Amino acid sequence: MGFTKHDSRTAVERNRAAFERQVGAITGKKLWPRITLRQIHSDLIHCVLEPLQEQLAGDGLITNTPGVLLGIQTADCLPVVLVDTKHRAVGVFHAGWRGTVRRIVEKGVGEMRGCFGTNPRDIKAAIGPGIQSCCYQVGEEVRVNFESQFAYASDLFREVKESDPVREKYPLLFLTARAPGHSELPTNIFLDLVEANRRQLMDAGVSRKNISASPLCTSCHTDLLFSHRAEKGVTGRMMAVAGIR
Numbered sequence: 186m187g188f189t190k191h192d193s194r195t196a197v198e199r200n201r202a203a204f205e206r207q208v209g210a211i212t213g214k215k216l217w218p219r220i221t222l223r224q225i226h227s228d229l230i231h232c233v234l235e236p237l238q239e240q241l242a243g244d245g246l247i248t249n250t251p252g253v254l255l256g257i258q259t260a261d262c263l264p265v266v267l268v269d270t271k272h273r274a275v276g277v278f279h280a281g282w283r284g285t286v287r288r289i290v291e292k293g294v295g296e297m298r299g300c301f302g303t304n305p306r307d308i309k310a311a312i313g314p315g316i317q318s319c320c321y322q323v324g325e326e327v328r329v330n331f332e333s334q335f336a337y338a339s340d341l342f343r344e345v346k347e348s349d350p351v352r353e354k355y356p357l358l359f360l361t362a363r364a365p366g367h368s369e370l371p372t373n374i375f376l377d378l379v380e381a382n383r384r385q386l387m388d389a390g391v392s393r394k395n396i397s398a399s400p401l402c403t404s405c406h407t408d409l410l411f412s413h414r415a416e417k418g419v420t421g422r423m424m425a426v427a428g429i430r
């Protein structure tokens with residue numbers, strides 16, 4: 186769905202049209218205008234009430250105008266879709282670790298509240314497929330960033346000692362080779378981005394039962410999904426959309 190350098194423009198346009206028809210973003214024979222962003226891993230959210238002439242930079246879009254389609258593109262980062270069924274308003278958000286640490290989704294609920302009078306209790310949230318905690322290894326600086334922002338940061342990270350098959354097979358070889366404390370294997374840190382966004386939604390007042398999250402990890406399922414990390418950048422983009430009939 187994305188205009189990456191690895192995909193042809195015509196094929197992408199064709200895919201998008203087929204997808205949009207399938208989700209019902211069509212009136213008569215005309216596809217709804219589609220609004221996407223130049224995504225920059227920010228917490229910038231735009232309230233769009235009519236189709237735009239130019240593409241804006243940012244990572245969140247909200248609207249209550251029927252007949253326009255909001256789209257977010259991802260290949261590991263989380264797409265998050267919010268729907269206020271009572272006031273008939275929708276929002277789409279791009280949440281990688283940078284956007285998540287800036288609270289893009291929590292702010293998104295606030296923006297919908299401010300612009301459309303949304304009560305978070307009326308929001309249904311969908312967290313789409315992204316890289317999950319099984320595969321999302323991050324550096325210490327990511328953990329430091331989350332710790333500076335969230336009291337519950339420690340719940341979001343998992344530590345795994347790097348395994349070393351040679352050491353596991355011949356433990357005696359290493360027992361006496363080094364002084365204690367020097368034989369420690371490096372620790373790898375994994376981030377649970379889904380849980381981080383679930384917490385933000387709940388902090389913003391969305392009820393847990395109204396949040397659904399895809400269990401699919403992009404990095405584990407490159408047969409089905411695009412993963413920027415697992416495919417070393419040579420990959421496509423998926424699109425998450427929302428609109429109002």
Ligand SMILES: [Zn+2]
Nearest residue numbers: 319320402405
């Ligand atoms: Zn995985």
